[in-house]
Amino acid sequence: MIISFISILVVFLILYLLSKNKYTEYIEVLDKKEYKLKDLIPIGLFILDKINYKYISKYDRRLQRKISDLKGAKYSFFYLQIHWANKISFILFMMLITSFIGAAMGEVNIEYIVFALFLLIALAYFTDKELDNKLKLRKQSIQLDFPDFVNKLTLLINAGMTILKAWEKIVIDNKKDTVLYEELEYVIADIRAGKAEAMAYEDFAKRCRIPEITKFVAVILQNLRKGNAQLVSILRVQGADCWEMRKSAAKRLGEEASTKMLFPMMIMFLAVLLIVATPAVLAMSGVV
16 A cells, blocks of 8 residues: 555656646636645646547536636636646545555555545535535625615616716725625726627626526616616616515525534534433443
8 A cells, every 4th residue: 555655646746747837827816715726736737638638528518607607708718627627636636645544554445445435536526516606605695785786776876877877886985895796897897998888787697697687787778778767766676676585595594504503403412412311321231
């Protein structure tokens, strides 16, 4: 087992040295908090390039759709590569760790090998599962912030501002660092960069992928193209609907929090049960 560990370690170090200089600048934009093994991602990129991986399978397309929702369509292919490289690097790193533990144990049985394989498979699965969790958190964050934005926009438009000016004022006055307000800033940045206002709003709806935002953008676009004297009234109705959406999102969060509390409560219950039952069991067995 020691020989296996040394072999894996040597291969790991060779791959790291070969890939480090080639891909360091490529991964420079990545957030260390999001990618814990950022420094090892070049290993995965090196392997993917060497096997000439095409990223064209049905599985890749499904991953890219999720990544597109998180990072935007423009950078979806880049982050698809990073996702694969991160997964490969994690698996290789865990192979190194499990082989080290096996070498430290001296003699490895079949149970440990099965456990190590299960661990590697679980790691690959949870790397993909993390994308779903990020998408879920993103959607929840947008749902919680959007009703407040609609209300502010409605008040400013009712006061005489245009949609774009009201949108800009809300973004400028904003103190929150949340997903929705990042997307709102992207809209302003796109329009200032020369993109048509209608197209910027459409792209905003596509990035968020939430029905309430799609309906909201449809109303805004109709007002831009044809005019709508009832814009404020319609936005007020949509604002009320969005508050119902927020209540539902908050309710789901509360239910999830309650579910998460069940496990520690079960542990506490077992601890109390042991404390209460142990003296009785000892007394029955004649120990005390």
